[in-house]
Amino acid sequence: xxxxxxxxxxxxxxxxxxxxxxxxxxxxxxxxxxxxxxxxxxxxxxxxxxxxxxxxxxxxxxxxxxxxxxxxxxxxxxxxxxxxxxxxxxxxxxxxxxxxxxxxxxxxxxxxxxxxxxxxxxxxxxxxxxxxxxxxxxxxxxxxxxxxxxxxxxxxxxxxxxxxxxxxxxxxxxxxxxxxxxxxxxxxxxxxxxxxxxxxxxxxxxxxxxxxxxxxxxxxxxxxxxxxxxxxxxxxxxxxxxxxxxxxxxxxxxxxxxxxxxxxxxxxxxxxxxxxxxxxxxxxxxxxxxxxxxxxxxxxxxxxxxxxxxxxxxxxxxxxxxxxxxxxxxxxxxxxxxxxxxxxxxxxxxxxxxxxxxxxxxxxx
Amino acid sequence: xxxxxxxxxxxxxxxxxxxxxxxxxxxxxxxxxxxxxxxxxxxxxxxxxxxxxxxxxxxxxxxxxxxxxxxxxxxxxxxxxxxxxxxxxxxxxxxxxxxxxxxxxxxxxxxxxxxxxxxxxxxxxxxxxxxxxxxxxxxxxxxxxxxxxxxxxxxxxxxxxxxxxxxxxxxxxxxxxxxxxxxxxxxxxxxxxxxxxxxxxxxxxxxxxxxxxxxxxxxxxxxxxxxxxxxxxxxxxxxxxxxxxxxxxxxxxxxxxxxxxxxxxxxxxxxxxxxxxxxxxxxxxxxxxxxxxxxxxxxxxxxxxxxxxxxxxxxxxxxxxxxxxxxxxxxxx
Numbered sequence: 143x144x145x146x147x148x149x150x151x152x153x154x155x156x157x158x159x160x161x162x163x164x165x166x167x168x169x170x171x172x173x174x175x176x177x178x179x180x181x182x183x184x185x186x187x188x189x190x191x192x193x194x195x196x197x198x199x200x201x202x203x204x205x206x207x208x209x210x211x212x213x214x215x216x217x218x219x220x221x222x223x224x225x226x227x228x229x230x231x232x233x234x235x236x237x238x239x240x241x242x243x244x245x246x247x248x249x250x251x252x253x254x255x256x257x258x259x260x261x262x263x264x265x266x267x268x269x270x271x272x273x274x275x276x277x278x279x280x281x282x283x284x285x286x287x288x289x290x291x292x293x294x295x296x297x298x299x300x301x302x303x304x305x306x307x308x309x310x311x312x313x314x315x316x317x318x319x320x321x322x323x324x325x326x327x328x329x330x331x332x333x334x335x336x337x338x339x340x341x342x343x344x345x346x347x348x349x350x351x352x353x354x355x356x357x358x359x360x361x362x363x364x365x366x367x368x369x370x371x372x373x374x375x376x377x378x379x380x381x382x383x384x385x386x387x388x389x390x391x392x393x394x395x396x397x398x399x400x401x402x403x404x405x406x407x408x409x410x411x412x413x414x415x416x417x418x419x420x421x422x423x424x425x426x427x428x429x430x431x432x433x434x435x436x437x438x439x440x441x442x443x444x445x446x447x448x449x450x451x452x453x454x455x456x457x458x459x460x461x462x463x464x465x466x467x468x469x470x471x472x473x474x475x476x477x478x479x480x481x482x483x484x485x486x487x488x489x490x491x492x493x494x495x496x497x498x499x500x501x502x503x504x505x506x507x
Numbered sequence: 508x509x510x511x512x513x514x515x516x517x518x519x520x521x522x523x524x525x526x527x528x529x530x531x532x533x534x535x536x537x538x539x540x541x542x543x544x545x546x547x548x549x550x551x552x553x554x555x556x557x558x559x560x561x562x563x564x565x566x567x568x569x570x571x572x573x574x575x576x577x578x579x580x581x582x583x584x585x586x587x588x589x590x591x592x593x594x595x596x597x598x599x600x601x602x603x604x605x606x607x608x609x610x611x612x613x614x615x616x617x618x619x620x621x622x623x624x625x626x627x628x629x630x631x632x633x634x635x636x637x638x639x640x641x642x643x644x645x646x647x648x649x650x651x652x653x654x655x656x657x658x659x660x661x662x663x664x665x666x667x668x669x670x671x672x673x674x675x676x677x678x679x680x681x682x683x684x685x686x687x688x689x690x691x692x693x694x695x696x697x698x699x700x701x702x703x704x705x706x707x708x709x710x711x712x713x714x715x716x717x718x719x720x721x722x723x724x725x726x727x728x729x730x731x732x733x734x735x736x737x738x739x740x741x742x743x744x745x746x747x748x749x750x751x752x753x754x755x756x757x758x759x760x761x762x763x764x765x766x767x768x769x770x771x772x773x774x775x776x777x778x779x780x781x782x783x784x785x786x787x788x789x790x791x792x793x794x795x796x797x798x799x800x801x802x803x804x805x806x807x808x809x810x811x812x813x814x815x816x817x818x819x820x821x822x823x824x825x826x827x828x829x830x831x832x833x834x835x836x837x838x839x840x
Contacts, residue, residue, distance in 0.1 A: 201581065301695035305662070314599040314622060314666060316696050339584055341577050412577060415603075418696050422575040457578055461571050461585055468543070468572045 147498045159482060161489055166481040170474040179465050191458020192451035200340020206450030208404045210349040212428020213446055214356050215401035217437035221360050222393040223373035228289030229401035230425025231296030232267040236402030238303060239266030240409045241416040244321045255325045259410045264399040271398025272391060279387035304418055318416040327411035343411035353439040369393055434482040535773040536569035536591035538582050540598045542699060544572050546726040548746040549765055553597045556769030579604035587612040593776050595769050616781055618772045620765055623785055631785045632768045637673030637829045638822055639761045639795030642815050643743050644677025646759050647719040648685045649811050650741060657688040657717035659708055659731050661698040661724040665833050670723040672838035673829050679840045688712050692724055705730030713738050719758055732757055750802040758806055760798040791823045
């Protein structure tokens, strides 16, 4: 029988993901249709909300920032052969590091505070990912299980710390004392009026830097080479003299530090205080982003932008078409995750057949 | 740049229709918190108030359910920039967002429930939860066969303690030897959305002999009422009238008339009688109360009705004062 012919590269990296997204939207459209709404209007609102005006685009970039960090965290660990499902908890715990330095040096100019937040948040996030890394390397506890469990521990721990320790007297909502305006990460709207009222801040530029950093680290350094070797073939890595336990722990710590930047974005840049559950699922979206982006920074950037647009466009859609509920928007977002992640290769074989036939026109067989 | 001009072209038509749709001037709006519009509790009460307004006036209103914290300010601004007024926000989680947005729109009106925002265009609505809880506490103590009753707040929060403290005062007033158990569901705001944990806590209280359980836990409270009904005991609903959830097994509900507060805010604006400032709604204003309807008629004896009616009259007259936990963070009983 016929041998499977690999797809041309452009089909693999561009056409396949686009087809998956289109398919997800088609099914999403059927759902919208089934509740008696116009799917074309819905798509229009989503695009308008995500890109059509300055403030909306700012919100898109704000969500994108979170997803880039979480996506890079998952991607980095993935290259070393580990599946880090814990960016949610790592980012949450990192919020504690961010708020500690912010409240300790409250009033310090942001130019000094921003690096402090990055370092402190990074250390806390790295620590929270290091523990599962240690347990994997030294005790053989599976990283998927431990990182998932550590998300729950983070929720309980942070719930306790916020409500019992950080919450100032006389405040009803569960939040820490506020960071002074001068110490907060500046909003991009202060430099570009276009982004008025949107929460996108300098952390977005940090996310761009992180994309380049991860590319450099994974493909341009000895460390990255060791990491990829470990990920592809642990036995070969051991024969090459690479200490797998040290690599696992270091990579996980770095992965956690990347996830931690979600906290810098939200605690330091948007809310200016530590609130309960500020991560709001961004860490989990990171898993989908990493898979859709094939763990490559360019892919992660594009997938993050897509999910950022889905989040912000979804908000616009819920606001403008009250017939479409919050839950339906989650369904549409879930469809995109389903088709690009879990069922990402569903169209691969039909496409391969199509291209094989196209390359060897009829008659041969 | 090409990206934005492209999307502008696509979205042009949409934008126009959006503006046209939002042009109905001074429609009111309500923003629901994370628990969602149909939480059978606080948010749903705000929704019911808005629906009441819609039915009575034939008017329309805007609504939005937030999914994360960044959307609080966003939704407030979206409604405000389209001229919606008043904009009702249920819950203290909106304080920071409202403080940021309300001053930008001095001509529009905002309402916050359960919290105080001291701005000239904001109405803050507080409830005397302790007064309504006092009444349901009396009912619970009189109904109890075991001499032990329970209260289940979502977590350790002053607001929820005010419910629990009023309940204990009422219970002790009706029956001095009553034993009141108090157990939290969780340690933070997420406990409001954890009905499974609520069920466990309720079962534990039932095991300790409690036969009337008062849930003060928003969306999670459904788990308490379910557990009480499954055991053939009685639950007490909160915020909305929840007597219908398990007819015969929900003794009563401590209604917090968030619906009335929402409805009044909408109507006041419509009738030009808007006022800012703090409103404190107790039994006298019908802001709180114990719910009686066909679903719990069989559970309430004439003696219970008489006792509750007398207590209500005394509280309204001011001769009976129910202590508010929030004043000194302590409960006398």
